[in-house]
Amino acid sequence: MSALSRIREFRIRRIENFRAVLLKAWSVRLIVLATLLEGAQAGCGFFTGSDLVSPGTLTVLNCGLMLAALAARLVAQEAVSGSTVKGDA
Template sequence: MPRLVTNWRAVLRYAWTVRLALLAAILNGAAVTVSIITGSLPVAPMWLAALNGVLAVAVPVVRIIDQSNLKDDDNE
């Protein structure tokens, strides 16, 4: 069964993977909301798809980068 990491609060606050995933969710939510309200998107759908693609690629890339502000509680 999956368990939380010991420093989950620091991960939620400082991890770039969390930040990029939240940014993607916010941008997608904003695009859907604007589309529903106005009936059209403020930018071409191609640009939204490209931005989503960049964010989707960036999340695993930043996951493997050392984030020194996220030390494990057991190793401090």
């Protein structure tokens, strides 16, 4: 199968327990927090005309939150997906 045919077959499908993932997954919580932090950074600069915290500090915090969200996506979260770790019965 060629790479082009694999790309054509690629379809985004919703997961069955998307509501549980949205409400309980740490990755989603961290992404929301990073988004709020990014909005606060833009809003403070826009409305006050000055930066309360340096943009570099907020950027580093935002990058850290996004890396934590990536790591959280790779960890089995029992509250979201049940017992999915290999070896659990």
